[in-house]
Amino acid sequence: MRETVKLNYGGAVNAALARSLEDYPEAILFGEDVALPGGVFGVTRGLRKAFGARVFDTPISETAMLGAAIGSAMMGRRPIVEIMWMDFMFVAFDQIVNQASNVRYVSEGRLTAPLTIRTQQGNAPGACAQHSQNMEALLLHVPGIRVAMTSTPQDAYDVLRSAVACDDPVVVIENRSLYAGPKAEIEIGGDPMPIGGHRLRRPGADVTVVTWGSITSRVLAGADRLAAEGIDAEVIEAVWLNPFDHAAVAASVARTGRLVVVHEANTTGGFGAEIVARVVESGASLKSPPRRIGARDSRIPAAVGLAAAVLPQEDDIVGGLRAAVGR
Amino acid sequence: MTTDDHLADLHAMWRIRVLEEKILELRLAGDVVGSVHLSNGQEAVAVGVCGQLRKQDAVFATYRGHGWAMARGVPAYPILAEVLARTAGVNGGRGGSAHFSAPEYGFYGENSIVGAGAPIATGAALASTFDKSGRVVVTVFGDGAMNQGAVPEAMNFAAAMDLPVIFVCENNKYSELTPINDMVRNPDLSARATALGIPATRVDGNDAAEVAAATALAIQTARHGLGPTFIEAHTRRIVGHYIGDAQQYRPEGEIEADLAAEPIVRLSQQLIASGVAADTVEATHRRAVAEIEEAARRALAATAADPATALEHLYA
Ligand SMILES: Cc1ncc(C[n+]2csc(CCOP(=O)(O)OP(=O)(O)O)c2C)c(N)n1
Numbered sequence: 001m002r003e004t005v006k007l008n009y010g011g012a013v014n015a016a017l018a019r020s021l022e023d024y025p026e027a028i029l030f031g032e033d034v035a036l037p038g039g040v041f042g043v044t045r046g047l048r049k050a051f052g053a054r055v056f057d058t059p060i061s062e063t064a065m066l067g068a069a070i071g072s073a074m075m076g077r078r079p080i081v082e083i084m085w086m087d088f089m090f091v092a093f094d095q096i097v098n099q100a101s102n103v104r105y106v107s108e109g110r111l112t113a114p115l116t117i118r119t120q121q122g123n124a125p126g127a128c129a130q131h132s133q134n135m136e137a138l139l140l141h142v143p144g145i146r147v148a149m150t151s152t153p154q155d156a157y158d159v160l161r162s163a164v165a166c167d168d169p170v171v172v173i174e175n176r177s178l179y180a181g182p183k184a185e186i187e188i189g190g191d192p193m194p195i196g197g198h199r200l201r202r203p204g205a206d207v208t209v210v211t212w213g214s215i216t217s218r219v220l221a222g223a224d225r226l227a228a229e230g231i232d233a234e235v236i237e238a239v240w241l242n243p244f245d246h247a248a249v250a251a252s253v254a255r256t257g258r259l260v261v262v263h264e265a266n267t268t269g270g271f272g273a274e275i276v277a278r279v280v281e282s283g284a285s286l287k288s289p290p291r292r293i294g295a296r297d298s299r300i301p302a303a304v305g306l307a308a309a310v311l312p313q314e315d316d317i318v319g320g321l322r323a324a325v326g327r
Numbered sequence: 328m329t330t331d332d333h334l335a336d337l338h339a340m341w342r343i344r345v346l347e348e349k350i351l352e353l354r355l356a357g358d359v360v361g362s363v364h365l366s367n368g369q370e371a372v373a374v375g376v377c378g379q380l381r382k383q384d385a386v387f388a389t390y391r392g393h394g395w396a397m398a399r400g401v402p403a404y405p406i407l408a409e410v411l412a413r414t415a416g417v418n419g420g421r422g423g424s425a426h427f428s429a430p431e432y433g434f435y436g437e438n439s440i441v442g443a444g445a446p447i448a449t450g451a452a453l454a455s456t457f458d459k460s461g462r463v464v465v466t467v468f469g470d471g472a473m474n475q476g477a478v479p480e481a482m483n484f485a486a487a488m489d490l491p492v493i494f495v496c497e498n499n500k501y502s503e504l505t506p507i508n509d510m511v512r513n514p515d516l517s518a519r520a521t522a523l524g525i526p527a528t529r530v531d532g533n534d535a536a537e538v539a540a541a542t543a544l545a546i547q548t549a550r551h552g553l554g555p556t557f558i559e560a561h562t563r564r565i566v567g568h569y570i571g572d573a574q575q576y577r578p579e580g581e582i583e584a585d586l587a588a589e590p591i592v593r594l595s596q597q598l599i600a601s602g603v604a605a606d607t608v609e610a611t612h613r614r615a616v617a618e619i620e621e622a623a624r625r626a627l628a629a630t631a632a633d634p635a636t637a638l639e640h641l642y643a
């Protein structure tokens with residue numbers, strides 16, 4: 001049943017998990033501190049009570065957790081596993097890059113791994129270098145793994161439900177600075193949407209800006225500032241990074257003739273480079289060279305002032321967009 | 328066990344041995360390309376374990392997995408077709424020698440990442456606790472894999488949750504070219520399981536009957552919801568780690584001793600000593616040769632995997 005409710009981002013994740021556990025009797029949810037404690041960010045609160053043994057806590061063993069997700073998925077479960085921080089995924093990266101990715105392909109579809117990995121990433125004030133990284137590009141280099149990143153309560157809900165419904169491994173990347181954000185009216189309870197697609201956050205005529213994750217709000221703030229100067233930016237939020245909606249970007253660039261990609265991840269090897277390359281390869285006629293705005297290829301310092309010097313700020317975005325439109 | 332049971336084990340081991348010899352031959356002839364890991368000498372572990380399993384049970388093996396697949400019931404033809412990169416292979420050539428699966432036979436695959444199958448097997452056992460299938464899961468890995476973090480993580484996870492999984496460590500004394508005892512302080516690998524609260528046993532892995540007895544107990548434990556068991560099966564591979572391995576790491580006299588103690592020789596001698604006619608014993612070999620030769624002939628004649636299909640099955 002569809003209904004409109006007021007939820008913040010964390011609440012929307014919780015609602016999506018609850019609905020998925022209801023929809024799929026084969027769904028199970030596990031991770032460190034997710035069940036009895038309700039999650040270190042409180043996002044899984046109440047689910048253990050509602051769904052019993054299908055929601056459980058695990059040892060601090062990311063490899064075992066992801067392996068458990070893969071093996072149980074092969075056997076007909078629909079696991080949702082939480083990796084508390086993206087930075088912790090690397091102790092278990094084998095299970096994603098060498099294992100989950102290969103299940104369907106190598107078996108010619110005789111085996112599948114319909115699992116969802118929820119994690120969260122990015123810098124937050126004072127976070128150390130091992131709790132701040134934006135690593136989506138590493139996952140996007142791995143065929144067989146779907147990847148999504150959200151920044152609004154509505155998408156947190158919709159995308160997670162689509163991820164659980166998807167019959168392939170999906171990594172859904174959230175952001176802890178969003179969990180306790182403001183409540184918004186969102187629609188819940190419909191059928192899960194197919195994976196893929198983009199969100200047009202702001203239509204504009206002068207430059208196409210592609211972005212994703214929590215930095216989207218910074219991009220939109222920058223775009224609003226530029227609107228006052230007469231620069232009309234079109235902002236596309238790519239909630240799905242694999243599959244990525246290259247066609248939507250191409251169509252927008254065909255209208256604006258300019259492209260800027262903004263991500264919190266490091267510039268070198270970032271997914272922005274791929275988006276730019278695809279547009280250039282397509283032979284699109286561009287009025288100015290495409291630009292990437294990302295982190296400055298550095299480790300991330302804990303000090304807030306230092307981190308701000310590494311990660312793209314609103315002024316960097318505004319400056320980059322001005323340069324793109326030649327003003 | 329009756330004489331017929333022993334003869335059945337012998338035949339099962341011969342089927343694996345002859346399959347491995349055929350794959351070696353095809354590899355040396357250039358029909359099979361790439362990395363191939365043979366299990367010659369270790370057949371009694373696969374035969375002993377798999378003989379105790381039911382259809383619904385699941386095996387997760389390693390790159391040294393041809394024999395485990397066969398012991399699970401995968402016929403020789405699709406295995407040979409797989410290593411020969413034919414469409415008729417169990418995975419149409421996508422798995423190759425080192426990474427194929429055949430879930431329709433309860434063979435959930437080889438794994439070419441040392442230790443990585445253990446956590447996945449643990450997940451399969453986790454599923455058993457929800458689907459009430461009674462499925463028991465076996466994960467097999469080598470001595471060297473004990474030093475890979477995935478294995479102890481999986482063991483503890485399974486122990487903490489009482490999962491129906493059997494950890495089978497094929498201790499063949501070497502990890503590639505390095506003796507395991509140079510890489511551990513305590514050569515009793517099963518002690519690690521004991522330390523995690525997992526019942527553990529060390530068996531003669533060249534004796535299919537002994538392996539089977541340990542497995543039967545482990546299965547009972549698992550089916551009663553009492554959690555995992557660890558079986559350390561001592562065995563020897565009587566071929567190189569890979570094809571072309573000069574095996575200079577072996578001390579003098581070792582291979583001769585291993586050849587004398589390997590499971591097929593041993594069981595054949597035992598049967599003859601117990602009064603079974605030599606021809607009856609040898610017939611198990613002849614039957615295996617006839618079967619594998621025929622399968623190889625068919626596999627060689629089968630159609631090569633079609634490059635036009637290379638991008639299929641990436642996503643749902
Ligand atoms: C993670 C990882 N590290 C290294 C290798 C290379 N490698 C393949 S087999 C092997 C030896 C493994 O020894 P053991 O676990 O005893 O199994 P065995 O080959 O003796 O059956 C190594 C190091 C690998 N495949 N995966």
Ligand SMILES: [Mg+2]
Pocket residue numbers: 469470471497498499500501502503
């Ligand atoms: Mg070994």
